[in-house]
Every structure is written in C-alpha cells, then in structure tokens.
Amino acid sequence: MFKIGCHLSSSDGYLAMGRAAERIGANVFQFFTRNPRGGAAKAVDPDDVSAFLDFAAERGICCLLAHAPYTLNACAEKPHLREFTRETMADDIRRMEYLPGNMYNFHPGSHVGQGAKRGVELIADTLNSVLTPDQTTTVLLETMAGKGSELGGRFEELRAIIDAVELDGKLGVCLDTCHAYDAGYDIRGDLDGVLEEFDKIVGLGRLRAVHLNDSKNPFGSHKDRHEKIGDGSLGLETFERVVNHPHLRDLPFYLETPNELPGYADEIALLRSRVRVCDE
Numbered sequence: 001m002f003k004i005g006c007h008l009s010s011s012d013g014y015l016a017m018g019r020a021a022e023r024i025g026a027n028v029f030q031f032f033t034r035n036p037r038g039g040a041a042k043a044v045d046p047d048d049v050s051a052f053l054d055f056a057a058e059r060g061i062c063c064l065l066a067h068a069p070y071t072l073n074a075c076a077e078k079p080h081l082r083e084f085t086r087e088t089m090a091d092d093i094r095r096m097e098y099l100p101g102n103m104y105n106f107h108p109g110s111h112v113g114q115g116a117k118r119g120v121e122l123i124a125d126t127l128n129s130v131l132t133p134d135q136t137t138t139v140l141l142e143t144m145a146g147k148g149s150e151l152g153g154r155f156e157e158l159r160a161i162i163d164a165v166e167l168d169g170k171l172g173v174c175l176d177t178c179h180a181y182d183a184g185y186d187i188r189g190d191l192d193g194v195l196e197e198f199d200k201i202v203g204l205g206r207l208r209a210v211h212l213n214d215s216k217n218p219f220g221s222h223k224d225r226h227e228k229i230g231d232g233s234l235g236l237e238t239f240e241r242v243v244n245h246p247h248l249r250d251l252p253f254y255l256e257t258p259n260e261l262p263g264y265a266d267e268i269a270l271l272r273s274r275v276r277v278c279d280e
C-alpha cells in the first residue's frame, strides 16, 4: 500500500493530527516533537494518545515520524549545547514510546569548524548516550544538503556515524529528495545510480523514510530550500520515478513542501495518481 502524507502541526495533539491526515488523504504523517526552535514540549496526554491509536488502527494510519527541533546540534563545540541536544533527544524518544514502533528523525548536526571527523565522533557520542536497548522507536539520520559545515550531506558521513554507534540497530536513515539533490546526488538524472551508491555505502536496509520535496535550487547547490512538487529543479517526473522505484515504493513518504493543508491534499492526490499498481 502506498504510504503518503506530510508534515502536520502538532499543536492540537495526536488525534487532531490523525483527523487532519484523513481529511487530506494521508495515511502517514510527520510532526515536530516541540517548537522547532526548541523549548519545552507539552506533556503527553494519555487519553489523546489512546484515542489516536484507536483512530489510526481503524483508518489505516501508520508510520509516525517525529521530527526533532532543527536547533539541536549533536556535534556543537560547546558542551552545554550538546547537553541540551542530549536531553531533548532523550526526552523526545521517551515521549515517542507512548506510540510504540514509530520513528524519530533528526539533522545530524554542523561541526562548525571542528572538522567532519570530530563532528562524527560527537554525534555518535550523543546517540550512544540517548539510545536505550529497550526503545521501540527507530532514530533516523536525515540526509542533508551539506550547507556550511552540516554533516550528513555525504552518505559516507552517515556510514561513519552508524559505525560508531553501539546500538546501531536502533538507527535508520531518512532520505530527503531536496537535500540529496542539493548535496550533489543526481536523483533526477540517475536515481538508480544514487540508490546503488546508497546501498554500497549505507545499505538500503537502513532506509526507512523519504522526505518528498522539490528544490528551489539547482543540482549540487548545497542550499536546502524546499519547493512544491513539480515546481522546482527536480520536476514531477522525478517524483513519479521516486514513488514507483522498487527500492522506495514500500517506504513511507512525507511531504515537507511549502504548503498549507489544501496544498498538501492536492500534492497527495497528484502523487497517488502517479503510483503504478504492481502485482508483486
């Protein structure tokens, strides 16, 4: 079954997100665990969670993807910033355990002059202190555009982080189409080649989610500005190939395009119309 959805506002809780997802034709969704700029998270409401879980089971909604605030930096040079990242991630993962078996995505971080090697070490340290053997939440490293000193723009960097994490069974990767294209992976011209390279370096088994975004900028620009599906440098044909690719089609797809709910509903309908039914 094609799993498609988008980023939703979490301000009214889980059941409200489930209802919003259903209204726009989504069967998966992403949300921020707290204000994207950081700060305290609202307490989890167990009644809301159980009402949501019933609703989701009934309506076939699955694959929740919680997104960490983008102000976190697991490889910040200042220890108190790394500590803040650790505390936030540990708290987010604890909160996700109310909805067992889902996913938590974060931007690996920016090494800001410390060098990629040190950055990778610090990110792995952070993960080693927040992952627990009994958690059911899979933590996803997002592929990044490689803006400034951002890590995760190269598949090799993701591999190096995974290699340095003890509980690496808790880790996966989220492929962001805009980020990867901006980073210099030609998913428009050579999707097969990019996935082959991903498989060689990271392993396709790690790939657990896809962020579907067109890009406002040209190939290899290292910019990270999302565009509506079909309006950017990737183009609708690319997304048709992405959602139908044998290595990708069973993964959950999340739109993070510049849209409100009606725009998302249109994009979801458009992508659904491009999915080819296969008999396997």
Ligand code: FE
Residues within 6 Å of the ligand: 067, 107, 142
């Ligand atoms: Fe992201």
Ligand code: FE
Residues within 6 Å of the ligand: 142, 176, 211, 256
């Ligand atoms: Fe993304």
Ligand code: ZN
Residues within 6 Å of the ligand: 176, 178, 179, 224, 225, 226
């Ligand atoms: Zn982005």
